[in-house]
Amino acid sequence: GAVVSQHPSRVICKSGTSVKIECRSLDFQATTMFWYRQFPKQSLMLMATSNEGSKATYEQGVEKDKFLINHASLTLSTLTVTSAHPEDSSFYICSARDTGQIEAFFGQGTRLTVV
Amino acid sequence: AQSVTQPDIHITVSEGASLELRCNYSYGATPYLFWYVQSPGQGLQLLLKYFSGDTLVQGIKGFEAEFKRSQSSFNLRKPSVHWSDAAEYFCAQLPNNNDMRFGAGTRLTVKP
Numbered sequence: 001g002a003v004v005s006q007h008p009s010r011v012i013c014k015s016g017t018s019v020k021i022e023c024r025s026l027d028f029q030a031t032t033m034f035w036y037r038q039f040p041k042q043s044l045m046l047m048a049t050s051n052e053g054s055k056a057t058y059e060q061g062v063e064k065d066k067f068l069i070n071h072a073s074l075t076l077s078t079l080t081v082t083s084a085h086p087e088d089s090s091f092y093i094c095s096a097r098d099t100g101q102i103e104a105f106f107g108q109g110t111r112l113t114v115v
Numbered sequence: 116a117q118s119v120t121q122p123d124i125h126i127t128v129s130e131g132a133s134l135e136l137r138c139n140y141s142y143g144a145t146p147y148l149f150w151y152v153q154s155p156g157q158g159l160q161l162l163l164k165y166f167s168g169d170t171l172v173q174g175i176k177g178f179e180a181e182f183k184r185s186q187s188s189f190n191l192r193k194p195s196v197h198w199s200d201a202a203e204y205f206c207a208q209l210p211n212n213n214d215m216r217f218g219a220g221t222r223l224t225v226k227p
Contacts, residue, residue: 006158034214043205043217044159093158095215102147102166104215108158 002028004096006107013084013114021079021110023094030096033077034104035069038091050077084114119208121218128196129226136191136221138206147209148189150180153220154202162204165189176200201225 003026013019023033031052036044048064050056050071058064066088068080077096081088091111097104120139128134140146147166151159163174170182180191189206206218 041222043219046214046216049214091156102209103149103164106151106159106161111156 002026002096002098002105004030004094004105004107006094006110008110009108010111011113013112015085015114016083018080018082019084019112021081021092021094021112023077023079023096023107025075025096025098025105028096028098029074030077031074031099032097032104033071034095034097035067035077035079036093036095038093038109040091044093047079081112084112086114088112089114119206119216119218121204121206121221123221124219125222125224127224127226130198131195134191134193134196134200134223136204136206136223138189138191138218139187140189140206140208141187141210143208143210146182146184146189148180148182149207149209149215150174150178150189150191151205151207152176152202153205159205162191196223196225198225198227 005024007022033050035047037047038044047062048056048058050069052071052074056069071077093109094107095104118141122137149164150162162178163172165172165182172180178193182189204221207215209215
């Protein structure tokens with residue numbers, strides 16, 4: 001199956017700093033990418049959908065100025081958590097899908113801890 | 116609105132016993148359905164998926180699921196559970212061929 005690589009797998013940052021998470025499709029063109037957030041013992045909640053070359057579409061309640069998404073190429077999307085606070089600590093997962101395909105493939109996830 | 120319901124938050128079964136995890140989806144003309152497993156601190160692993168065709172779907176690790184349109188269900192089954200199956204299981208639906216929606220998850224505990 002298609003491979004999606006997410007980096008880093010874990011990151012610890014200080015409160016007030018920004019952190020960038022990368023999501024790469026390794027063997028297909030990811031025309032659409034999705035970013036999810038998962039709190040402990042909870043399900044995945046969609047944060048935003050991005051199409052290559054376009055602005056991301058954010059779900060209701062997700063601050064677009066805090067969670068910056070860039071999808072400038074067909075194989076890479078980035079999520080930047082700006083001015084991170086402890087409440088932003090969570091597990092972030094991306095998924096990617098090629099044009100015309102039904103299924104999206106998931107990255108391994110990034111555990112963000114803000115101290 | 117499209118939604119996925121997993122009625123059981125937590126299930127405990129004995130090793131070697133059979134397992135069934137329930138999933139109900141809201142009606143959709145083309146209900147693309149998935150089951151994922153997640154171990155603690157890990158990403159999602161796809162167990163199986165249903166798009167069309169045979170309503171009994173075979174997956175990895177001995178899992179299977181049956182799509183029942185009349186019941187709007189896509190329950191996951193395994194005839195004999197192994198201790199390594201202890202994890203969180205998520206049912207998901209892809210409504211309108213857009214973004215995936217997940218159920219709340221069912222945590223499986225396996226007793227020795």
